Amino acid sequence: MDENKDENQLEEGASRLFHYNIFLIGFMGTGKSTVSRYLSTRFSMESVEMDAVIAKRKGMRISDIFAKFGEEYFRNLETNLLIEMQSKSNTVVSCGGGVSMRETNVKEMKKNGRVVLLTATPNTIYERVKDSHDRPLLEGHKNIPYIAQLMEARREKYEAAADIVIATDGRSESQICEELVKKLLEMDKKGVFG
Numbered sequence: 001m002d003e004n005k006d007e008n009q010l011e012e013g014a015s016r017l018f019h020y021n022i023f024l025i026g027f028m029g030t031g032k033s034t035v036s037r038y039l040s041t042r043f044s045m046e047s048v049e050m051d052a053v054i055a056k057r058k059g060m061r062i063s064d065i066f067a068k069f070g071e072e073y074f075r076n077l078e079t080n081l082l083i084e085m086q087s088k089s090n091t092v093v094s095c096g097g098g099v100s101m102r103e104t105n106v107k108e109m110k111k112n113g114r115v116v117l118l119t120a121t122p123n124t125i126y127e128r129v130k131d132s133h134d135r136p137l138l139e140g141h142k143n144i145p146y147i148a149q150l151m152e153a154r155r156e157k158y159e160a161a162a163d164i165v166i167a168t169d170g171r172s173e174s175q176i177c178e179e180l181v182k183k184l185l186e187m188d189k190k191g192v193f194g
């Protein structure tokens with residue numbers, strides 16, 4: 001019984017670790033959704049999976065939104081959803097891989113959150129995405145050279161947006177989250193808030 005009490009206290013205390021939002025950014029297949037689920041369970045945070053919210057609201061798969069309305073339309077839905085996140089706190093947001101390409105999106109995220117960049121090598125990404133068909137930008141280009149060049153083209157913007165960077169290759173979700181939490185708490189201690 002005492003053990004349960006300790007556990008509950010830990011969870012309660014943990015849930016107050018982050019009064020701000022955590023935005024997970026990075027290339028497709030870097031593990032944003034997995035890490036988001038883990039963090040939200042472990043720290044009782046609300047979780048928002050941007051692609052899932054957009055797909056649910058439109059009643060369409062992401063690939064169908066791209067095909068029917070075009071990429072620009074989808075990007076505007078992303079921006080509007082990020083603006084909505086201003087009303088939230090203690091929420092972990094798993095962003096679509098293209099979110100940090102728009103400067104205005106980065107500004108929105110920084111207003112009330114920290115931006116965490118997850119990275120992985122093109123080989124790792126390939127292994128993680130090769131059997132999925134809901135990533136229109138990779139459909140017909142699912143190969144390591146294409147992934148590597150798109151990642152390279154985006155690198156500067158990902159890195160500019162990031163408050164912290166975590167490599168995910170060959171690491172478990174708990175190892176990734178442990179590093180993430182440690183780095184965020186260090187930033188909090190230094191009082192750095194963008």
Ligand code: S3P
Pocket residue numbers: 026027028029032051062095096097098099134135136137
């Ligand atoms: C995109 C990434 C996808 C999705 C859409 C576009 C991108 O999300 O938003 O297919 O431009 O990188 P994930 O990163 O969750 O796969």
